[in-house]
Amino acid sequence: MTRTPATPLPSPKERRRLREAKSLSQDDVAAAVGVTRATVRSWENGRTTPRGHKRDAYVRLLTGTEMTAHQENSAPALVGAATGPVQASPDRAEPAPEPPPETQSTSEIAHEPEPERDPELRPARRPALQPALQPELQPPLEPLSAPLTPDQAFDALYAFCAPALARQTYLLTGRRELARESVERAFQLAWHRWPEVALDRDPAGWVRATAYEFALSPWHRLRPRHRNPEPPPTAPADRALLDVLLTLPPVYRRTLLLYDGVGLDLPETAAETEASTPAAANRLLRAREAVAARLPELAVPEELHRRLAQVASTQRLRPARPTMVRWGGEQRARHWTSAAIAFTVVLIGVTTLTLRTAPDHYEPPLAPGATVQGVPPRVAPGPLSAEELALRAKLKSETVSGPERLVPEPG
Known part of the structure; x- marks a missing residue:
């Protein structure tokens, strides 16, 4: 695989001299590159170094050189989802902390020059939402006279982005x-949320962040189905690197x-x-x-980058069609x-039933019973006497309407 040479970057003093030779202020350079004035000042002081598409734009502005067509149209393999700058706050001029006791300090990472990336691994950054966004390893199309529809842009x-993003997510999970x-x-x-994503500065970064959050x-x-591990890569070196990655915190x-x-x-x-x-x-x-403790041969960042791309490229991850x-x-x-409508209907029905069956006035509770003292016990009647039995028999023998009416008779 061929490598694209990194754009030569002048020294910090030469950067300032070239800017002043072109009669440009730091504000002019910041507006042209798309950064803040504090970032341009830190570039000229040597505290930080531009990288990526900002580096190329900065060099072109200072030296007046243009990138080759191969550099501008190189397509990504592993990093295809990095198509534009991430939606973030301007470059922060934060003071570097005390370097930890490691082989490489924090300031070295921030100031290290841009390593030469394989064109198959490192993408050429494209502006967000341009009609030239095409699948990997294909030249950009000619500009269209009519704007793209939402379906076409999506x-x-x-x-x-999908093929490279699937490989990245595989390395992540x-x-x-x-x-x-x-x-x-x-x-x-x-x-x-396409209207929001279409107006984002970096739609690919928006999708990448969403995919990473869901995967982790x-x-x-x-x-x-996620309780059992999947078959690891067949190559022992790829399997060892993936095992080391999965042992790291997310x-x-x-x-x-x-x-x-x-x-x-x-x-x-x-x-x-x-x-x-x-x-x-x-x-x-x-x-x-x-990673270096388990795999010493990957202590060099360039070798680690190459191996990550190699492990990801061996997996045949074919996402579904966009339609x-x-x-x-x-x-x-x-x-x-x-589901939301059904839940709302059920909630309304339960509320209506509660309102219909609930009491509409206060009913005081019944007082508990109390034992009354001093009442004599109830005595059952005893057996009837002979006279009472005769009287009962006489009364039963009479007609239903009672004894006949006594009428006085003349003497």
Whole structure:
């Protein structure tokens, strides 16, 4: 595989001289490159070094040279999802912390020059939401006269980012099915929120962050099919590297993958992992130490980057077609909408039934019974006497209406 030579970067003093020779202020350079004035000042002082697409734009602005067509159109393999700058705050001029007792300090990571990346592994950064977003290893299309429809823009973003993003997620989780599911869920959510994603500065970064969050969710361990491990890679070297990655804490694994695998800058890695730049640097150092302790041949960052790409490229992860992803997202939205409506109807019915059956006035409770003292016991009647028995028999023999009426008779 061929390598693209890194753009030569002048020394800090030469950067300032070239800027002044072109009669440019630091504000002019910051506006042209897309950074803050404090970042340009730190570049000229030598505290930090531009990397990636900012480095190329900075060099072109100072020297007036243009990149070759091979550098501009190189497509990604492992890092295809890194298509633009991450939506983050401007570069922070934070003071570097005390370097930990490791072989490489935090400041060395922040100042190390951009390593030569394989064009198959390191992408050429493209502006967000350009019509030229195409699948990997394909030349960009000619600009269209009419703007892209939402379906076409989504399909172009999916075709360009999904294959590489699936390989990244596999390195993050070690599970092929979970990697495919994470990518599809991320793009389904992106399609559900497409107006927001389409206006984002870095749509690929938005989808990548969503896929990583879903893949690293701790709730997956409760799913039956995720309780058993999947078959590891066949090559012993690939299996050893994947085992080391899976032993790292999730946040360390994600930082290492973004910096040494995807190829993001340290501030961009810190922004995507929601950490400060010194914290992201310390996590990166700890992750590199853990990998080098188990695999000493990967102590060099360039070799680690190459091996990460090699392990990911051996997995045949084929995401679903973009039309199926969009259809699945719409079906999922319909199901959740139907479930929400059904739950609302049940809740209204239960509330109505409660209002109809609930008492509308206060009913005081009955007082508990009390024992009455001093009442003589009830005595049962005894046997009848002969006279009482005769009287009862006489009364029974009379007519129902009683004895005949006595009428006085004359004497």
